[in-house]
Amino acid sequence: MVPPGAYLLLSAVLFVLGTVGVLVRRNALIIFMAVELMLNSVNLAFVTFARQLGAVDGQVIVFFVLVVAAVEVVVGLALIVDIFRSRDSVDIDDVDLLRG
């Protein structure tokens, strides 16, 4: 049996990967995927703890996260498509209308 710590370690590695991805990549789609990676690393942590504590709450929350992630994908992709249409680019650094 794999110890819970290993799952948590994997979860942490995935989360850091996702975070670094968000911070260093400029392509909006890649950033998006990195965000998904972060979400799923958290899901893994939830499941691990749920299993370890013998409580079902963590598992339930995972479903919520999945649903929210799906919704977020819909909205986010729509935004990216729209940005691409207007600018012919999905480089996140080009979108800087809010610069002060």
Next chain:
Amino acid sequence: MTIQLAPLILLWPLLGWLTNALIGRRLPRAVSGWVAALSVAASFATALAVLSAFSETRAPGTSLSIGFPLYSWIGAGDLDVQVGLLVDALSLVMVLTVSGVGLLIHVYSIGYMAEDPNASRYFAYLNLFMFSMLLLVLAGNLLVLFVGWELVGLCSYLLIGFWFTRPAAASAGRKAFIVNRIGDAAFLLGLFILFTSLNTLDILKIRDGAAGLSDGARALAALLLFAGATGKSAQLPLHVWLPDAMEGPTPVSALIHAATMVTAGVFLIARLDRLFLTAPGVPAVIAMVGALSAFYAATVAVRQHDLKRVLAYSTISQLGYMFVAMGSLAPAAGIFHLVTQAFFKALLFLAAGSVMHAMHDVIDMRRLGGLARPLRWTAGGFVIGVLAIAGIPPFAGFFSKDLILEHAFALGMHTGNYLPYALGLLTAFVTAVYMTRAAMLTFGGRPADQDAHPHESPPLMLWPMGLLAVLAAGGGALGAQAAGEPLLRFLGPLMPPATEIAKSPPALLLAGVSIAVALAGVLVGWTAHRDRRDPALGPVGTFFERGWYINDLYEAVIVAPGKTLARWLAGPIDLGLIDAAVNGVGHVFGGFGEAARRLQTGYARQYALLLLIGTILIVGYWVLR
């Protein structure tokens, strides 16, 4: 019953005002003038009908006051203000004078304002003026009276400043408004005192309740209301607005001086005679203020060069007589003089307007002269007005002025204070001098300007003058003993002659003195100003010409410090302190924003990094705590 028609008297000018104010611009000028004139004519006719019904209803020798409650305006706790009208002998006399003289002035205005592109606005104001004054004289409640009082002030402001593109007219309008406001403030304080002590502002209840007031409250209320009256009736020391009011169209001056405005103060005292004339010391104050104003204005009028300013000062002077009458406990005599003054003063002003019309707005008497020939009818009217105001029998002014002097003399016999009488007599002499001077300089001698080609005014302007000339010549019959004193008998039951002045003055002797003084004045005026000579009277003349420097005194004591204060408030205080504070706050936040905007780089990834750092800090805090 016909008396029930009384509210209609108010309705007609209101309708005329609404018509001219709403659609006047689309009407032809003459139509809007006739709408205005007809609405006043309807008022006058209604007033006549009410008068005849009133005379039938009233039992001989008794006073009759009919209240018309219209609706309850303010009802809160103890405060109960009924909007209502009050019809009695006094208000009927006033309504007839105001609407009758007003009607003639309206008709005259149609001719006078025929060329003015803003005639509809003019007639709208004129109708509103009539409405305000009629509301004032018909009011059954002092608060309603106050509304009329203020509306009259407003209309005078609008009409004096009618040609508001001229700075002089605009500032004259403001001056009238502000000076009136000073009196109005006192008036309002008087109302407060009456209300706190009597718990009502109903005129009939005040008349009945005045006797029950303490001496102090009565005197204070009466003096405050009298201060309001001095503002509206242009008595010392609040007279300064009236001579400047000449900037308005001339018929407006006629209206203000004869019918709709300056008489309000006199009316107020007659309306509340039981309050004013029983208050300790107050009648003496009223008589003295009136006598001094009469004398002061007459002397100033002697050295004025603007014909209309002469007439303006003569109005102050004549109003002074009315206040002398009030102070001599003879309100009926004062009202009699009010009526005759309305006739001859309106006549004089309309004649002056006719001169302006003929001479293309020249009104400086130094540039007039010799107008008797080209302006035959105008000159005739003016001379009748002069004879009336100078007190030459049998013209109207003689009877009313003589009656007032008689009462002032009787008061002197009673109290030993002959000063009002002496000043009144002296004023009568000066009045005859300066009015003769005005007539001589304007109509006599040779024209000062040979190139002017004066032309007589149109019939529409001459007819009202003709009617007024008849009234100014024969109006004395209203109070002449030979004619049975119809006006005095009409007012008698409401305002009985004071009983405490039992001694009767030597009437015939006094009348003889009056006539002699008036004739002497005319003679002096005639000889001194023959061939358009105009003796300057040296330093005294300058003193008179500058109005005893009262305007300059106000300028130095009130206006100049006020301007300095305003400049100080506008400069150091407003710009230096308030604006600086406001701008300083703005600069602080602007600088803050300038610094903060550097955070907004527009790079989403940088935001994400900051988010991460923030999260780590917060979580770290909670973990390591």
